[in-house]
Amino acid sequence: MIICNNICKSYRHGASYKQVLRNVDLVVNPGDRVALLGRNGAGKSTLIKLIGGVEMPTSGNIKRTMSLSWPLGFAGGFQGSLTGYDNARFIARIYDREYKEMKAFVEDFTEMGRQLRMPVKTYSSGMRARLAFALSLAIEFDCYLIDEIILVGDQNFQRKCQYELFEKRKDRSMILASHSTDVVRQFCNRAYVIHNGQAEAYDDVSLAVDVYTEL
Amino acid sequence: MAEDTLRRFREGWRIQGRVIHALMIRELHTRFGRENIGFLWIMVEPLLFAGLVATIWRFMKGPEEHGIGIIAFVITGYIPITLFRHGVSRSVSVFIANSSLMYHRQVKVLDFIFVRFLIELIGSMMAYVFIASILVLFDEFPIPTNPGLLVGGFMLYAFFVLSLCFIVAPLSEMSEVLEKFIPVTTYVMIPFSGLFTMASWLTPTMREYLLWSPFVNAMEMMRKGIWGDQITAYYNIWNPLGCSIVATVIGLALCRHVRRTLAVE
Numbered sequence: 001m002i003i004c005n006n007i008c009k010s011y012r013h014g015a016s017y018k019q020v021l022r023n024v025d026l027v028v029n030p031g032d033r034v035a036l037l038g039r040n041g042a043g044k045s046t047l048i049k050l051i052g053g054v055e056m057p058t059s060g061n062i063k064r065t066m067s068l069s070w071p072l073g074f075a076g077g078f079q080g081s082l083t084g085y086d087n088a089r090f091i092a093r094i095y096d097r098e099y100k101e102m103k104a105f106v107e108d109f110t111e112m113g114r115q116l117r118m119p120v121k122t123y124s125s126g127m128r129a130r131l132a133f134a135l136s137l138a139i140e141f142d143c144y145l146i147d148e149i150i151l152v153g154d155q156n157f158q159r160k161c162q163y164e165l166f167e168k169r170k171d172r173s174m175i176l177a178s179h180s181t182d183v184v185r186q187f188c189n190r191a192y193v194i195h196n197g198q199a200e201a202y203d204d205v206s207l208a209v210d211v212y213t214e215l
Numbered sequence: 216m217a218e219d220t221l222r223r224f225r226e227g228w229r230i231q232g233r234v235i236h237a238l239m240i241r242e243l244h245t246r247f248g249r250e251n252i253g254f255l256w257i258m259v260e261p262l263l264f265a266g267l268v269a270t271i272w273r274f275m276k277g278p279e280e281h282g283i284g285i286i287a288f289v290i291t292g293y294i295p296i297t298l299f300r301h302g303v304s305r306s307v308s309v310f311i312a313n314s315s316l317m318y319h320r321q322v323k324v325l326d327f328i329f330v331r332f333l334i335e336l337i338g339s340m341m342a343y344v345f346i347a348s349i350l351v352l353f354d355e356f357p358i359p360t361n362p363g364l365l366v367g368g369f370m371l372y373a374f375f376v377l378s379l380c381f382i383v384a385p386l387s388e389m390s391e392v393l394e395k396f397i398p399v400t401t402y403v404m405i406p407f408s409g410l411f412t413m414a415s416w417l418t419p420t421m422r423e424y425l426l427w428s429p430f431v432n433a434m435e436m437m438r439k440g441i442w443g444d445q446i447t448a449y450y451n452i453w454n455p456l457g458c459s460i461v462a463t464v465i466g467l468a469l470c471r472h473v474r475r476t477l478a479v480e
Binding site for chain 1: 230233234236237240241244245314315316317318319320321322474475476477478479480
């Protein structure tokens with residue numbers, strides 16, 4: 001389970017403060033597929049980063065009783081100057097997994113072939129997404145944090161993700177920040193709409209999507 | 216309950232050990248690459264620094280100073296000071312340089328600082344052993360009379376450097392001005408590091424002031440360990456130890472504070 005209790009987050013730039021999240025409560029049960037909806041800059045990515053422990057909340061606390069992936073998004077998680085293989089090896093080491101198995105899975109899932117021998121900074125965002133997903137799927141987390149990135153892949157990648165994430169790992173949880181209402185409607189069972197720093201919980205996903213569309 | 220805490224504590228250490236191992240390898244890759252001598256580069260820089268300066272001094276000032284070999288004297292001074300200067304300058308902006316790794320929760324900010332310091336430490340120790348072994352063959356470096364004291368002094372020196380890194384890293388995050396002052400500060404520090412002189416060569420008043428410096432105390436220990444009865448050394452183990460502990464506590468508190476407000480891209 002993940003329980004966010006009354007979290008606030010503000011950023012300081014020079015003398016000015018910007019409050020991004022205000023008293024947000026959020027609960028994710030095992031097996032939940034939670035969508036985060038909100039306009040650009042509403043705080044979806046910030047919330048995902050806080051849940052993933054990349055940044056710390058200004059106040060409030062977060063309890064995590066299941067294993068969480070790192071936020072899978074456009075930035076972060078990789079060292080750009082190292083190759084795909086080196087990054088895989090690093091991640092295998094820090095998550096205590098067998099590199100050989102991981103390497104086999106990554107090669108199979110990404111279908112990137114020789115590209116894996118190139119520095120990650122030369123990858124397109126689609127290739128990064130492939131690598132990030134491959135690594136996090138190989139680690140087998142209880143809950144996946146996905147920040148937009150699922151939509152950057154091509155058809156083939158989306159099919160693979162759908163199979164690996166939504167069919168094979170049906171029992172896992174997921175937090176998905178997305179602007180694609182179709183994806184949210186199709187795969188999520190609960191939703192939070194983030195607006196003006198506050199998160200409103202909805203058990204009815206289509207209602208949440210309607211509210212979001214009206215924003 | 217207590218057993219459970221102990222188990223979790225052990226598990227935490229095991230994870231940190233793994234993370235530090237992985238970070239070390241990654242840092243060595245990104246800094247030195249896999250070509251030619253690879254990670255052996257870590258000892259080249261201190262080696263060149265100490266070796267060349269010692270050679271210059273040898274030609275400028277003759278073979279001996281106050282009855283001890285000048286080459287060995289300069290090397291015993293320069294290897295630790297390179298550890299200090301590199302260690303501190305490597306910890307500037309270390310959080311930004313590694314921010315993409317903060318996506319992995321088990322990687323802590325202290326790991327970054329520690330790993331960079333550890334690489335400098337290993338490099339300077341390898342350089343020390345390497346250059347001393349060669350010079351011993353040519354009779355330019357004495358065989359240490361008290362290796363324990365030498366190693367102890369080096370460890371105290373290193374501990375103080377590490378504690379400074381713990382302070383410099385978060386401060387560099389809080390203020391960009393600091394970055395500009397680091398090179399000049401580490402340079403100005405040189406006379407207070409015990410590099411050029413033994414405390415016994417100074418006037419009693421000067422000596423008293425200089426012995427406030429943890430670096431000087433540790434340096435005197437190292438040199439006493441090498442030359443033994445040939446020299447008089449003044450040191451107090453508690454000075455570097457106490458200073459390091461105080462600096463570590465301040466540094467850890469600063470790191471914790473900065474981590475809470477750190478914005479990661």
